[in-house]
Amino acid sequence: MVTHARTPVVPARPKAGGARPDGDLIRLAAIDIGSNSIHMVFAQAETDGSITMLGRMKEMVGLGRASFPARRLTTRVMDLAAETMRRFVHSARRRQCEKIVAAATSAVRESENGGDFIERVRRELGLHVKVLSARDEARLIYLGVRHAVDLSAGPHLIMDVGGGSAEFVVADHAKAFVLESRKLGAARMTASFVHSDPVGAKDLKRLLAHYEAELAPLVEQVRPYRLVRAIGCSGTLENIAAMCGGARDANGDGLAGVIERRKLERVVGGLLESTSAERAHLRGLDSQRQDQIVAGALLVSEVFKRLDLKELHITRSALREGLLVDYLERHLPELVIRRQVPDPRRRSVMDLGRRCDWHPAHAEHVARLSLMLFDQLRPLHKLGKAQRELIEYGAMLHDIGWHIAGTRHHKHSMYLVLHGDLKGFTAEETAIIANIARYHRKAPPQPAHAEYAALAPNARRVVDVGAALLRIADGLDRSHCRVITNLRCEIKRGRVDVLIEGRGDAELDVWGARQKMEWFTKVFDRTISFEQVKR
Numbered sequence: 001m002v003t004h005a006r007t008p009v010v011p012a013r014p015k016a017g018g019a020r021p022d023g024d025l026i027r028l029a030a031i032d033i034g035s036n037s038i039h040m041v042f043a044q045a046e047t048d049g050s051i052t053m054l055g056r057m058k059e060m061v062g063l064g065r066a067s068f069p070a071r072r073l074t075t076r077v078m079d080l081a082a083e084t085m086r087r088f089v090h091s092a093r094r095r096q097c098e099k100i101v102a103a104a105t106s107a108v109r110e111s112e113n114g115g116d117f118i119e120r121v122r123r124e125l126g127l128h129v130k131v132l133s134a135r136d137e138a139r140l141i142y143l144g145v146r147h148a149v150d151l152s153a154g155p156h157l158i159m160d161v162g163g164g165s166a167e168f169v170v171a172d173h174a175k176a177f178v179l180e181s182r183k184l185g186a187a188r189m190t191a192s193f194v195h196s197d198p199v200g201a202k203d204l205k206r207l208l209a210h211y212e213a214e215l216a217p218l219v220e221q222v223r224p225y226r227l228v229r230a231i232g233c234s235g236t237l238e239n240i241a242a243m244c245g246g247a248r249d250a251n252g253d254g255l256a257g258v259i260e261r262r263k264l265e266r267v268v269g270g271l272l273e274s275t276s277a278e279r280a281h282l283r284g285l286d287s288q289r290q291d292q293i294v295a296g297a298l299l300v301s302e303v304f305k306r307l308d309l310k311e312l313h314i315t316r317s318a319l320r321e322g323l324l325v326d327y328l329e330r331h332l333p334e335l336v337i338r339r340q341v342p343d344p345r346r347r348s349v350m351d352l353g354r355r356c357d358w359h360p361a362h363a364e365h366v367a368r369l370s371l372m373l374f375d376q377l378r379p380l381h382k383l384g385k386a387q388r389e390l391i392e393y394g395a396m397l398h399d400i401g402w403h404i405a406g407t408r409h410h411k412h413s414m415y416l417v418l419h420g421d422l423k424g425f426t427a428e429e430t431a432i433i434a435n436i437a438r439y440h441r442k443a444p445p446q447p448a449h450a451e452y453a454a455l456a457p458n459a460r461r462v463v464d465v466g467a468a469l470l471r472i473a474d475g476l477d478r479s480h481c482r483v484i485t486n487l488r489c490e491i492k493r494g495r496v497d498v499l500i501e502g503r504g505d506a507e508l509d510v511w512g513a514r515q516k517m518e519w520f521t522k523v524f525d526r527t528i529s530f531e532q533v534k535r
Helices: 063-067 073-095 116-127 133-148 188-194 201-222 233-244 262-275 293-309 319-340 343-356 360-376 384-394 409-418 427-438 457-475 507-516 518-524
Strands: 002-004 026-033 037-045 050-062 100-103 129-131 158-160 166-171 176-182 230-235 258-260 311-314 484-492 493-500 527-532
Touching: 002 063, 002 230, 002 493, 026 050, 026 319, 037 073, 037 319, 050 073, 050 319, 063 073, 063 188, 073 100, 073 116, 100 116, 100 319, 116 129, 116 384, 129 293, 133 158, 133 166, 133 176, 133 230, 133 319, 158 233, 158 293, 166 201, 176 201, 188 311, 201 293, 230 233, 233 258, 233 262, 233 311, 258 262, 262 293, 319 343, 343 384, 360 384, 360 457, 360 484, 384 427, 384 457, 427 457, 457 518, 493 507, 507 527, 518 527
Parallel strands: 026 100, 100 129, 158 230, 230 311, 493 527
Antiparallel strands: 002 050, 026 037, 037 050, 158 166, 166 176, 258 311, 484 493
16 A cells, blocks of 8 residues: 655646746655665755655555565565556656656665566666665665754764664764664564564574674664764654654654653563554554564664663654755756756756866856857858857866866866767767867867867868867956956958957956967968957
8 A cells, every 4th residue: 555644735737848836946756665665755856955855655565575584576576566666656757756766775685686676677667776785775864864853962873673674873963973784674583583473482582682692782883972862764663653652743853753661661562462463453553564563673672771762753754865865965966957957968068067177157258258259250160050069068168177187188178078978969079079178278280189180071170160269268268257258350351350348457368369379370361369448
C-alpha cells in the first residue's frame, strides 16, 4: 500500500507546455530503495539551496525479507519493486520534477543479483540508481537530519534502524564526528536470530549476545562526546514511537515524536511475550513489520541502556532528504544555469566555464565586444549566424586555461574545451571553439599547428576571423574592469577606425588592443586604429 504523509498541498500542475507554477524554483524527487520500504520525496529547491518538501510516498516492498540471509533477490520481489519504482517515477514526472535521484542500500548492495535489478530499472525506466556504500548511507542520513533539525547546540547522536543495517552518527550542525553503519537491521536480525514465535529464550540470548559484540566498540566511539540529544529516523523508530504513545505531527522543530526510556521498556516487555498474530493488532505498528519489530525494538533498548539515553526524538527526515541535499550541494550551480539559460549549447559552455573556475564578468564582456566587432565588420568577413555563435563561445572560454596554470594558459584553454564534454556541438564545432580560445594570445594560427591544420578550410577561416576579433576584444578589457561600454567601427579604404566609449579613462585597454592588432591586420588586410570618444 502506498502511503502519503501529511504535507503542504502541491501547487496545481499547469497544462502541458504552460508556464511553471513556481517561477524560478526547481522541482526534484529522491527515491530511497531500502531493505524494508521504498520511499520517495518531492521537493522544491530555490537557487540559494533551500529546500521545501512538497510530499512523500512510501511502499513496504520488503527487499530485505527476500535477500536476508539468502543474499539473492527473488523474481517476485524485484517485480514488485520495479512496479513501485514505475509508479513513483510516473508521479514525479507528472509533478514536473526536473531531476529524480535514486539510491539503493544494503538489500541491493549485498545481493548477488542486485546488479540485475539496477540494470532493469535503468533499462525500463531510464533511471540511474546509485548503490550506496555503508559509510555514504550514514553520511546522507546525517545530511537529511541536519536539513530538518537544528543541531547547533552540540554533538547529537543520530540513529537510523533500517531493514538491513543500522546507522549511527555523532554530529553537530557543522560536521559529522562519527559515521558508522552496522549490519543490525531489523529484517536481517530477524532472519538470522529469531526462529520462534514468540521469541524463545535461546533465540533471545543469541540475539542479545550479537548486539553486545556489535555495539560495544561503537559505544566506545560515541562515549567521549557529550551528547546533547539523541535523534532517530526510519520507519522502525517511527513505529516504536507510535507504540510508546510518543508520535505526533512534525512541527517547526522538524521532530515528529519521542521514545521515552520508561515507555520503551514497557513496550519491549510486551513484544517479547507476544506472537506475530497478536502484534498485527498493536496500535502504531505497520502490519508488515509485525515479524521484525521485536529485533528492532530490542536493538533500540540496548542502545538506550549502553549510552544511558533518557529519550530519542524522532524526525521523518532521513536518507531520501539527504539525497536531495547532497545533489543540490553538488549541482546547484548547474541547475541555476539551466533555469537561467534555456539554450542547451550556451548552458553547456557556461557550465564548462564554471567547472574551470572562470572569471565570468571578464569572459562575458570580452564575448560581447567580440560580437560587436563581428556584427559591424560583417561586410569584410561575410560570416553568418552559425559562425557568430562559435566565435562568441570561443571568446567566453578563452581564459579557462588559467584553471590549470597561467603559463601557456591559452593552450590549456584549448585542451579544456576539447575535453570538456560540451553538449550539443559537433566535433568540428568544438574544435573551432577550442582553436579560437587558443589563439587569443601569443602565436597566431599557423599551418604547423596540428589542431589548426586538421580543420577544413572553411573552419580555419572561422578560426582566423574569430581569433582576430577576440584578440582585439580581449585587449580592450586589458584592465578586466569592463571600462569599454560601447564601440563603433568605421570601415574605410585600407583601414578600420574603432571609436570607443568608456566609463572613465581607457588608456590601458586601448594599449592592450594595440598590442594584439597584428593578426587582425593580416586577416582583414586593413590596419586598425582606436580612439576614445567622449559622450
